[in-house]
Amino acid sequence: MTEDAPLLWLRINFKSGKPAYLQLADQVKAAAASGALQPGEPLPSIRPLAEELRLNRNTVAKAYSELESQGIIETLPGKGSFLSQNHSPLRKEIRRKLLAEEIDQAIVMAHHLQVPGQEFLKLIQQRIDALEHKRRANEDDKEK
Amino acid sequence: MNSPTPAIKLQHLAYTYGKAEAVHDLSLRVLPGRCYGLFGRNGAGKTTTMKCLLNLLRPQRGHVRIFGLDPAQAEIAVKRRLAYVPDQVAFYPWMSVRETLDYLASFRDHWNRAKEQELFDRFQLDPAKRAGALSKGQRTQVALIAAICPEPDLLVLDEPTSGLDPIVRREFIETVIGAYQEGNTGNRTILVSTHLITEFEGLIDEFTIIDRGVSVLTLEADDARGRYQRIRARFAQAPPELDLRLALRVRREGRELELIVNGSGPELLERLRALSPEALSTESLTLEEIFVAALKS
Numbered sequence: 012m013t014e015d016a017p018l019l020w021l022r023i024n025f026k027s028g029k030p031a032y033l034q035l036a037d038q039v040k041a042a043a044a045s046g047a048l049q050p051g052e053p054l055p056s057i058r059p060l061a062e063e064l065r066l067n068r069n070t071v072a073k074a075y076s077e078l079e080s081q082g083i084i085e086t087l088p089g090k091g092s093f094l095s096q097n098h099s100p101l102r103k104e105i106r107r108k109l110l111a112e113e114i115d116q117a118i119v120m121a122h123h124l125q126v127p128g129q130e131f132l133k134l135i136q137q138r139i140d141a142l143e144h145k146r147r148a149n150e151d152d153k154e155k
Numbered sequence: 156m157n158s159p160t161p162a163i164k165l166q167h168l169a170y171t172y173g174k175a176e177a178v179h180d181l182s183l184r185v186l187p188g189r190c191y192g193l194f195g196r197n198g199a200g201k202t203t204t205m206k207c208l209l210n211l212l213r214p215q216r217g218h219v220r221i222f223g224l225d226p227a228q229a230e231i232a233v234k235r236r237l238a239y240v241p242d243q244v245a246f247y248p249w250m251s252v253r254e255t256l257d258y259l260a261s262f263r264d265h266w267n268r269a270k271e272q273e274l275f276d277r278f279q280l281d282p283a284k285r286a287g288a289l290s291k292g293q294r295t296q297v298a299l300i301a302a303i304c305p306e307p308d309l310l311v312l313d314e315p316t317s318g319l320d321p322i323v324r325r326e327f328i329e330t331v332i333g334a335y336q337e338g339n340t341g342n343r344t345i346l347v348s349t350h351l352i353t354e355f356e357g358l359i360d361e362f363t364i365i366d367r368g369v370s371v372l373t374l375e376a377d378d379a380r381g382r383y384q385r386i387r388a389r390f391a392q393a394p395p396e397l398d399l400r401l402a403l404r405v406r407r408e409g410r411e412l413e414l415i416v417n418g419s420g421p422e423l424l425e426r427l428r429a430l431s432p433e434a435l436s437t438e439s440l441t442l443e444e445i446f447v448a449a450l451k452s
Contacts (some may be wrong), residue, residue, distance in 0.1 A: 025441055026440075031377070058337055065356070065357045067357060070357065
């Protein structure tokens with residue numbers, strides 16, 4: 012049963028302009044992609060989650076059926092919903108999407124700070140190089 | 156047409172008390188399984204509309220259909236399938252809570268005892284208490300238990316949370332709606348009237364705002380939050396004059412600009428962005444803010 016499945020990590024922001032069911036679905040996807048939710052782990056039952064988030068249970072059910080149709084979760088009659096064992100085909104795409112959202116934030120920031128596009132790209136390359144350098148330095152330290 | 160029969164269909168409803176017109180040409184449609192909000196200020200015509208639905212008032216004009224039936228013709232068939240909680244609940248004061256519920260259950264074909272017990276526990280109600288000694292909040296709780304246990308296809312709630320303290324309100328509205336919808340979700344329909352919209356933010360699928368008996372706006376809640384937005388921009392200097400007629404409301408405070416928009420968000424955002432603001436943000440309005448914006452414009 013999924014009575015004890017964690018549910019406090021899910022949040023709804025009505026001011027985001029994104030439908031509540033999509034917010035829920037995206038949070039489950041993000042948790043799956045980051046490993047916070049492991050394959051086979053249960054999702055909260057619809058009613059307690061609906062009450063916790065003060066949502067209509069139709070909204071939660073819609074999020075779950077969306078996730079089910081995408082193969083991210085599985086629902087077993089009488090047992091509840093679980094993260095699918097095999098959802099790897101979507102993982103890369105979701106990871107990219109999550110990253111794209113972060114990049115978008117940085118692009119908006121760059122715009123406000125009046126950093127032109129080319130300079131922004133150069134900066135990204137610099138950051139990648141700098142982090143790579145740091146990683147190597149760490150490895151060298153370990154070898155010593 | 157294979158769309159399901161609406162649980163509620165109102166067409167050009169009108170009702171006049173003497174010379175005062177309470178509802179004027181109101182039309183709406185509630186599909187089965189939805190949670191539908193009827194939003195309006197006090198005196199907007201919400202209760203009159205509900206009473207026309209329930210055949211407690213005869214509309215002077217227009218059509219009312221519940222499950223495709225005329226409640227004036229097929230009163231028993233309709234009432235068998237719905238439950239109504241009025242804004243003022245009254246019970247026989249000498250009966251205990253237990254007797255009150257047994258009495259109300261005797262009118263019903265079906266009564267879910269397990270659900271009754273569950274709600275008793277959640278609300279911590281004492282079945283031996285006399286109805287006359289209940290607080291207003293407890294009376295409403297008993298009325299809601301009585302409405303939910305027959306598991307009707309339609310639940311009509313008239314201002315269910317007004318007059319209750321905020322803690323009780325928060326506690327029970329999602330409990331009650333959750334308990335009602337559990338089971339046969341697809342056919343459990345709710346029509347709720349309220350002016351306390353914030354409490355129903357996540358529960359409402361679709362709503363109609365009425366004002367002075369007239370429908371002002373009908374939208375899906377998600378669409379409404381997508382269309383009604385607040386845009387804030389801050390500039391290095393006071394912004395130049397620009398065409399903002401698309402906005403519902405414009406507020407200027409020095410270098411800052413705040414717009415309330417309905418659907419024209421992307422276009423206005425583009426125009427503001429062209430002026431290179433220092434900061435630019437958007438957020439959706441809540442249903443309550445949409446209600447205020449719709450009534451002001």
